[in-house]
Amino acid sequence: MSPRSASANEEMRRRSRERLLQATVELVGERGYEATTLADIADRAGTARGLVSYYFPGKRQLLQSAVHRVMHLELEAGLERAPCARDGRERLARAIDAILGLARDRPLLMRTHMAGILQAEGFIQCPEQQRLARLLHETVAAYGSPDPDADYPLLRALLMGAVVAVLLPGAPMPFERLRAELFQRYGLDWELGVPPCPGPPRAGA
Structure with missing residues (x-):
């Protein structure tokens, strides 16, 4: 049997890494962060336990990468779904709906992710986060920002703040209001993106 090519080995590593990321999302969503072990993740992914440590320095970093992958894929799907949106305002509306929608639809996963970012490890700039950042940066540019490098971090901060507000234990803000x-x-019309109801909530509602 001839040895695998460098490209074949790279593809196998990519698939192994993605299986670990997907298994992490599934298990944390089912059991929570504390009840999920690295051995559990390796078993679910069908990989050796040692591969987890090869790709990621720890469970918290693995979770961040896994959630950033979910966010990237959700954002990418929202931006590219039919009919394809070329208008910058529509693309920004879809981006907001994609990220904010994850807080509504996957609260345990997103709450665990945000809690991890606020802990000692902080914000990890992994490949998955970089893909997410690139999509958001392109969205800000398509929206017409004169300075996407400055406006992208502001959009990211606003989205993170809104996600936290949706998930805040004991005092969550309504998704529609945010x-x-x-x-x-x-300056986006309510009807853009994927509106959750026919019209915006009334003031004070």
């Missing part, structure tokens, strides 16, 4: 605030901030 969406309305973000849309107003960027």
Whole structure:
């Protein structure tokens, strides 16, 4: 049997890494962070336990990469779904709906992710986060920002703040109200993106 080519080995590593990321999302979503072990993740992914440590320095970093992958894929799907959106305002609306929607639809996963970012390890700039950043940066540019390098971090901060507000234990903000605030901030019509209801909430609602 001839040895595998460098490209074949690289593809195998990529697939192994993605299986670990997907297994992490599934298990944390089912059991929570503390009840999920690295051995559990390796078993679910069908890989050797040692591969987890090869790709990631620890469980918290693995989770961040896994959630950033989910966010990237969700954002990419939202931006590219039919009919394809070429208008910058529509693309920004879809981006807001994709990220904010994860807080509504996958609260345990996103709450665990945000809690990890606020701990000692902080914000990890992994390949998955870089793909997410690139998509958001391109979205800000398509929206018409004169300075995407400055406006992208602001959009990221606003989205992170909105996600935290949706997930805040004991005092969550309504998803619709936060969406309305973000849309107003960027001058977006409520009907753009994927509106959760026919019209924006009334003031004070």
